Amino acid sequence: MLTTRFTRLVGCSVPVQQAGMGGVATPELAAAVATAGGLGMIGAVRLPPAFLAAALDHLGQLTRGVFGVNFLMPFLDPACVAIAAAKVRVVEFFYGEPSAALVREVHAGGALAAWQVGSCDEAKAAVAAGCDFVVAQGTEAGGHVRGRLALLPLLDQVLDAVSVPVVAAGGIGTARGMAAMLAAGADAVRVGTRFVAAAESAAHPLYKQALVAARAEDTVLTEAFSVMWPGAPHRVLRSAVAAAESLPADALAGETQVAGARLPLPRFAVPTPTHFATGHIEAMALYAGESVGAVRVVQPAADILRELTEGTERLLRQAAAGAVAAPT
Numbered sequence: 001m002l003t004t005r006f007t008r009l010v011g012c013s014v015p016v017q018q019a020g021m022g023g024v025a026t027p028e029l030a031a032a033v034a035t036a037g038g039l040g041m042i043g044a045v046r047l048p049p050a051f052l053a054a055a056l057d058h059l060g061q062l063t064r065g066v067f068g069v070n071f072l073m074p075f076l077d078p079a080c081v082a083i084a085a086a087k088v089r090v091v092e093f094f095y096g097e098p099s100a101a102l103v104r105e106v107h108a109g110g111a112l113a114a115w116q117v118g119s120c121d122e123a124k125a126a127v128a129a130g131c132d133f134v135v136a137q138g139t140e141a142g143g144h145v146r147g148r149l150a151l152l153p154l155l156d157q158v159l160d161a162v163s164v165p166v167v168a169a170g171g172i173g174t175a176r177g178m179a180a181m182l183a184a185g186a187d188a189v190r191v192g193t194r195f196v197a198a199a200e201s202a203a204h205p206l207y208k209q210a211l212v213a214a215r216a217e218d219t220v221l222t223e224a225f226s227v228m229w230p231g232a233p234h235r236v237l238r239s240a241v242a243a244a245e246s247l248p249a250d251a252l253a254g255e256t257q258v259a260g261a262r263l264p265l266p267r268f269a270v271p272t273p274t275h276f277a278t279g280h281i282e283a284m285a286l287y288a289g290e291s292v293g294a295v296r297v298v299q300p301a302a303d304i305l306r307e308l309t310e311g312t313e314r315l316l317r318q319a320a321a322g323a324v325a326a327p328t
């Protein structure tokens with residue numbers, strides 16, 4: 001029932017893309033999502049080419065499902081693109097001008113190319129650059145936020161403007177949200193925050209617990225965590241900003257590891273705390289979307305996916321039958 005242009009293009013069985021999130025979206029998380037029928041993604045922020053190649057080979061051994069790689073443009077190592085394109089189904093970019101040269105390189109390697117965008121103009125530019133699908137990100141999203149519009153008005157514009165499949169992102173944490181997006185014409189949904197709290201994510205256990213405890217009202221769109229990446233708005237738990245503010249100005253929040261190398265984390269540094277992090281976890285960048293209210297427990301990624309897809313099928317069936325959708 002949930003077959004869409006996205007599932008047919010990508011080759012997965014349910015129209016859910018797990019967001020490729022720097023640090024937390026590891027091969028274990030992507031494999032769990034891919035095996036359960038979604039599009040699993042790894043976040044490739046600050047991963048050197050050899051490390052990325054090994055991670056993708058490992059991922060290929062963990063699942064026979066469909067997976068991809070996400071690159072953040074400000075941190076892109078150009079040598080990584082061809083490596084990724086040869087090993088995954090989808091190579092995707094975020095936070096930079098859509099580039100036809102990068103898309104050509106992805107296609108030359110045999111993968112589909114996608115771009116996460118924050119405006120209708122950016123969506124049109126991504127299509128002009130040759131992207132196979134676009135992800136429309138509303139300001140409800142956790143992590144770095146590209147645009148100024150909430151998801152529904154953005155999706156409305158993008159669906160009218162492009163003919164490639166469109167994935168809706170930002171604040172989607174429940175079957176009701178997913179069903180609404182599909183009913184509005186999106187070809188899939190992209191889910192980030194819910195999967196940060198998955199058992200397989202590499203997020204620090206205290207970060208996962210903070211997500212479980214938070215309500216939708218507890219996030220803020222801010223530029224507070226700007227050390228290492230200034231001027232880039234992002235949505236985090238409000239409590240993390242307050243905890244960082246209470247540290248001395250020149251303090252380290254702690255340290256972490258990226259690709260096996262130690263990385264000290266000054267107060268208000270951008271990297272999110274993974275299970276390698278030590279120090280003031282509560283004062284680090286605890287990215288979270290308005291979807292956080294749907295995080296009730298740390299659970300396997302497959303359970304999250306099942307809850308979303310089974311609930312969406314039920315709601316869409318009820319809507320098609322003309323019934324009033326009752327809360328579950």
Ligand SMILES: Cc1cc2nc3c(=O)[nH]c(=O)nc-3n(C[C@H](O)[C@H](O)[C@H](O)COP(=O)(O)O)c2cc1C
Pocket residue numbers: 019020021022024043044045070071072093094116137140141142143144169170171172190191192193194196272287288289290291292
């Ligand atoms: C912890 C975290 C890290 C993120 N890192 C990235 C990233 O590296 N690349 C990217 O394209 N988007 C990143 N995002 C944003 C997601 O792609 C997506 O837009 C967002 O998670 C959707 O909103 P939701 O969190 O409410 O589901 C991140 C989001 C979170 C929560």
